Amino acid sequence: MVFKCQEDSFLKEFTSKVVKCEPTNEPVVEYGKTSPFEGFQVTLENTILFPAGGGQPHDLGWLNSTEVVQVLRKGDEALHFTKDPIAVGTVVDQKINWERRFDHMQQHSGQHLLSAILEKEHNLPTTSWWLGSDECYVELDSVKVSNDVIKATEKRCNQLITDAVPVNVKFCKANDPDLNEAHTRGLPKDCMETIRIICIGTIDENMCCGTHVSNLSQLQMIKLIGAEPGKKGKTNLKFLVGNRVTKTFQQMLDREKAVTGLLKNEPSKHEELIQKLQKNLKVANKNLQTVLLDLAQYEADKIKRTQPKPKYVIMFKKEATPEFNRAVIKGLEGEGMFMFLASEEPDKPKEGQIIIQGPEEHCNALGDKITELLKGKGAFKNGKFQGKAGDLTAMNKCKKLIEEYFNNL
Numbered sequence: 001m002v003f004k005c006q007e008d009s010f011l012k013e014f015t016s017k018v019v020k021c022e023p024t025n026e027p028v029v030e031y032g033k034t035s036p037f038e039g040f041q042v043t044l045e046n047t048i049l050f051p052a053g054g055g056q057p058h059d060l061g062w063l064n065s066t067e068v069v070q071v072l073r074k075g076d077e078a079l080h081f082t083k084d085p086i087a088v089g090t091v092v093d094q095k096i097n098w099e100r101r102f103d104h105m106q107q108h109s110g111q112h113l114l115s116a117i118l119e120k121e122h123n124l125p126t127t128s129w130w131l132g133s134d135e136c137y138v139e140l141d142s143v144k145v146s147n148d149v150i151k152a153t154e155k156r157c158n159q160l161i162t163d164a165v166p167v168n169v170k171f172c173k174a175n176d177p178d179l180n181e182a183h184t185r186g187l188p189k190d191c192m193e194t195i196r197i198i199c200i201g202t203i204d205e206n207m208c209c210g211t212h213v214s215n216l217s218q219l220q221m222i223k224l225i226g227a228e229p230g231k232k233g234k235t236n237l238k239f240l241v242g243n244r245v246t247k248t249f250q251q252m253l254d255r256e257k258a259v260t261g262l263l264k265n266e267p268s269k270h271e272e273l274i275q276k277l278q279k280n281l282k283v284a285n286k287n288l289q290t291v292l293l294d295l296a297q298y299e300a301d302k303i304k305r306t307q308p309k310p311k312y313v314i315m316f317k318k319e320a321t322p323e324f325n326r327a328v329i330k331g332l333e334g335e336g337m338f339m340f341l342a343s344e345e346p347d348k349p350k351e352g353q354i355i356i357q358g359p360e361e362h363c364n365a366l367g368d369k370i371t372e373l374l375k376g377k378g379a380f381k382n383g384k385f386q387g388k389a390g391d392l393t394a395m396n397k398c399k400k401l402i403e404e405y406f407n408n409l
């Protein structure tokens, strides 16, 4: 069956009668994301809401005031997924979410144009394509696509858009000799009875069940945004068409404005300034490490000079790094003290590194209790525990435990 949306892709409102309404729990798939659904599937005499197919996502819309959250083609029928049932025989006004549909039409017709130029002029056939919520891509049967090809293809496609080449739909039967000329890419098996061929001027003929623009000028422009390795031996060439170009450009401008505000300099200087900042940060970190190691030595000396000599050391400094703690331990080695040092992970304040070291009897008495309190991961090896702490909020409990243990000795 050829649906009303396939006869006229620009119909935004239509009236039709409900012929079937059945409960369903088939999930809703939105740009590849599956969500559970429980409701009804409504079949109408005809529909302007496009059921997903040929790489084009389903439409959204309304049947009177009932929202349609998904449309799927099953054989000859288009099933409209709704939360509430609609009685058979009801005549409903169909309305379409036109912004979404027109976006899909721009991306889909843009894909036909792009695939035609890549195949005919650069011998790069399209093996599949994807229309996502933000980006689209064509999967090309090649491990690499050169920047020269990308540039030339974008220029050629945009020239054809400027030339306002008409896009027409031809209908024919499965045994029609015209069919040999047209490609069958992305055509669902159940679309075979009456076949639609999308013709872009004399440039391309392609069998397709999707909805398309009627003139390339409606695409406004196409922007190729980069090639990435795809499945084995394939390349995904990403693209944006029409309103998506404007939308993405606005997002980029907003981001650039935010960065300009942060760097307090014009966009042409951003790269240079960020490189400078990164270099300065590297130097600052290196200096900090040197200072921290000096501080570790100072801390160790201070403890060594303390009278009477402490039996234990507990250290948890905010600025401490694992290197700092190791340096303190090294400075105190051979002093016969029980040492427990912790440091925070910079981006996960609850987590960190701990070191426990000292006379065997104290490590045996306290080690397991401390690591249990801190949800530590690691093991004692040669009288030393060095590992991760999963919960540093228990540090005070550990301090109390150690203090009580040594007070009671």
Ligand SMILES: [Zn+2]
Pocket (backbone or CB within 6 Å): 054, 108, 112, 186, 207, 208, 209, 210
């Ligand atoms: Zn198509």
